[in-house]
Amino acid sequence: MSRYHDLKYRAVTTLQRRIANPITRRLPFHTLLETTGRTSGLPRRTPLGGRRIGNAFWLVSEYGEKSQYVRNIRANPRVRVRIRGRWHTGTAHLLPDDDSIARLRGLPRANSTAVRLVGTDLLTVRVDLED
Template sequence: MSGLAARKHRVVTLFQRHVANPLNRRLPFQTLLETTGRSSGLPRQTPVGGRRVGDAFWLVSEFGHKAQYIRNIQADPRVRVRLSGRWHHGTARLLPDDDPVARLRALPFFNSTAVRAFGTDLMTVRVDLED
C-alpha cells in the first residue's frame, strides 16, 4: 500500500471506528454485518451497505484484506446480516476475482459512491443467506 493509500486508510478507519460506526449501529434499519472476532470470539457488528438479491446479500469492502471484518470472515465465514431490522444467518464468501467497481453499480448509490471515494483495495463479498 502506497504512503497516500496507507494514510487514507488510517484516516477513514479512525473516523469509521470512532464516529460513523457507533452512530450507525444504533440506527434500527441500518444494515449490519456481524462476524465473530478472530481473537476474542466476540460478536463484531459492522455497518455496511449492500443489497439482497434472492438468497444472497452482496457488498463491497473498501479495504479488502485490511478490513477487520474481512479478516474475521477469513477465520470464520459464519455471519449474520441485519436487513430491514431483521437478522439473517449466512455464510460469507470473499470474491477477489469479482469486479468490485462493476458490482458497486448494482448496489445502493450513496454507499457505493462512498466506497469508491474512500476505498483503497475494493473486494466483493457475497453472503449466502440461510433464512
C-alpha cells in the same frame, strides 16, 4: 500500499471506528454485518451498505483484506446480516476475482459512491443467506 493510501486508510478507519460506526450501529434499520472476532470470539457488528439479491447479500469492502470484518470472515465465514431490522444467518464468501467496480453499480448508490471515493483495495463479499 502507497503512503497516500496508508494515510487515507488510517484517517477513514479512525473516523469510522470512533464516530460513524458507533452511531450507525444504533440505528434500527441500518444494515449490519455481524462476524465473530477471530481473537476474542465475541460478536463484532459493522455497519455497511449492500443489497440483498435473492438469497444472497452482496457488499464491497473498501479496504479488502485489511478490513477487520474481512479478516474475521477469513477465520470464520459464519455471519449474520441485519437487513431492514431483521437478522439473517449465512455464510460469507470473499470473491477476489469479481469485478468490484461493476458490482458497486448494482448496489445502493450512496454507499457505492463512498466506497469508490475512500476505498483503496476493493473486495466483493457475498453472503449466502439461509433464511
